[in-house]
Amino acid sequence: MQQYKYIFRAIGLLIVSIITVKVFAKYATVPLVDYQEEWVCGTEDPPALSDDLRWKGKSSFQRQCQSCHSIFKDLTGPALFTVGDNPFWIDNKKIAAYLRNPKSLGKYNYIKELRKKFDSGHTAFPEISDEEVESIMNYVSFDANRRVY
Numbered sequence: 001m002q003q004y005k006y007i008f009r010a011i012g013l014l015i016v017s018i019i020t021v022k023v024f025a026k027y028a029t030v031p032l033v034d035y036q037e038e039w040v041c042g043t044e045d046p047p048a049l050s051d052d053l054r055w056k057g058k059s060s061f062q063r064q065c066q067s068c069h070s071i072f073k074d075l076t077g078p079a080l081f082t083v084g085d086n087p088f089w090i091d092n093k094k095i096a097a098y099l100r101n102p103k104s105l106g107k108y109n110y111i112k113e114l115r116k117k118f119d120s121g122h123t124a125f126p127e128i129s130d131e132e133v134e135s136i137m138n139y140v141s142f143d144a145n146r147r148v149y
């Protein structure tokens with residue numbers, strides 16, 4: 001009879017260890033994370049993926065906006081680094097619509113105040129696409145975030 005007791009205990013232990021291993025295997029696997037999605041500001045170089053868009057944005061900015069705008073300083077037009085956090089510009093599409101037809105937003109007090117301050121209306125860019133403005137604003141906010149004070 002003694003032998004049966006040992007056999008039952010052995011089977012019991014075996015079952016418990018199998019369950020333990022299964023549970024560990026389920027919860028202990030390291031998830032595969034694309035390192036490019038793991039970028040945290042200030043820790044490493046930013047993801048290479050955005051480079052294309054950013055460089056396109058930079059050249060568009062230099063070609064069409066830099067004569068009046070700097071990222072950090074007010075020139076003929078306002079510094080652009082605050083635009084990303086400005087609740088008036090809900091998204092880049094609104095900026096694009098404004099650039100295509102600056103008069104379209106002229107009725108808003110925010111724009112009226114800007115015009116008073118900068119003593120000018122905006123040049124129209126009738127051909128500028130949503131994508132181009134997106135890339136310009138990506139470049140602007142990227143460089144604004146990277147600045148080391």
Ligand code: HEC
Pocket residue numbers: 061064065066067068069076077078079080083086095099102111114115118119120121122123125136
């Ligand atoms: C000829 C000068 C000039 C050029 C070129 C120019 N801007 Fe402007 N920009 C201004 C002025 C002046 C204002 C102030 C608002 C106004 O007058 O409508 C302004 C305002 C803005 C604003 C709103 C800023 C804020 O603080 O809310 C954005 C965004 C902007 N410009 C983006 C651009 C982009 C992007 C380009 C290039 C595609 C560009 N601008 C080219 C003169 C210019």
